[in-house]
Amino acid sequence: MTIAVLLFARYGEVAGASAIEVEVPSGATLAQVWEAVQVRVPGLRGENKPLLARDRTYARPDQVVGPGDEIAAFPPVSGG
Amino acid sequence: MPGLYRILDRPLDLDEAVRAVAGPDRGAIATFLGIGRDHNAGRKVLRLEYQAYPAMAERMMREIGDEVAERFGTPHVALVHRIGPVGVGEISVIVAVASAHRREAMAGCAQAIERLKAVVPIWKKEYFQGGAAWIEGPAGIGPFGGSWSNKPL
Numbered sequence: 001m002t003i004a005v006l007l008f009a010r011y012g013e014v015a016g017a018s019a020i021e022v023e024v025p026s027g028a029t030l031a032q033v034w035e036a037v038q039v040r041v042p043g044l045r046g047e048n049k050p051l052l053a054r055d056r057t058y059a060r061p062d063q064v065v066g067p068g069d070e071i072a073a074f075p076p077v078s079g080g
Numbered sequence: 081m082p083g084l085y086r087i088l089d090r091p092l093d094l095d096e097a098v099r100a101v102a103g104p105d106r107g108a109i110a111t112f113l114g115i116g117r118d119h120n121a122g123r124k125v126l127r128l129e130y131q132a133y134p135a136m137a138e139r140m141m142r143e144i145g146d147e148v149a150e151r152f153g154t155p156h157v158a159l160v161h162r163i164g165p166v167g168v169g170e171i172s173v174i175v176a177v178a179s180a181h182r183r184e185a186m187a188g189c190a191q192a193i194e195r196l197k198a199v200v201p202i203w204k205k206e207y208f209q210g211g212a213a214w215i216e217g218p219a220g221i222g223p224f225g226g227s228w229s230n231k232p233l
Contacts, residue, residue: 006133008131008132008133008201008203009131009203009205009214009216010203010214010216012131013214049219051201053133053136053201056133056135056136056139057136057139058199072133072136072201074133074201074203075203075214075216076216076217076218076219077197077198077199077200077201077202077203077216077217078197078202078203078204078214078215078216078217079130079132079137079161079173079196079197079200079201079202079203079204080114080172080173080193080196080197080202080204
């Protein structure tokens with residue numbers, strides 16, 4: 001299945017895009033989605049602990065994703 | 081529903097946040113303003129730029145408002161964060177909490193800004209002489225405080 005991953009801040013800048021689509025097997029976890037992103041974007045290969053969100057809620061890397069989920073990955077936040 | 085939770089790409093207005101939480105049964109309003117600062121880590125900062133994941137950020141800010149309501153007994157919370165360019169001396173974030181008495185308002189305001197800095201998906205980029213850099217919060221601070229630590233990829 002195709003999963004679109006939103007990328008923010010430095011991750012988006014490194015990828016040169018605010019979102020990237022990856023192909024993962026059905027039943028894939030967020031960790032597998034992130035691995036697929038890293039294959040597509042070599043500049044993110046050193047990033048092994050991104051914050052991950054599914055449907056606008058923080059999610060652990062072992063969570064399973066489904067088609068149509070809103071997935072996002074980003075570095076530690078720095079608002080304020 | 082009481083409360084104001086917004087990501088805005090324009091200058092922030094303290095009066096607007098105060099009006100959103102004020103009411104006749106509230107004798108105290110505590111506010112916090114975050115301001116663009118001209119230095120960081122020994123470096124002169126020329127300007128800032130903020131980016132957010134707006135839909136999730138506003139959802140998380142509402143969740144922080146719910147936490148304040150539960151802990152301090154008042155649902156009258158405003159959290160407003162600016163995105164885009166923010167100059168030195170300009171307001172980047174406003175927190176306002178109103179309650180019947182001062183202690184709950186001040187403690188709720190302090191909790192809200194600490195939580196915002198820890199979990200709301202917003203990022204700051206600093207522009208300085210000769211370059212720019214994204215600021216990233218400390219690793220391990222966040223929703224799960226290091227959920228990846230035992231699961232290396």
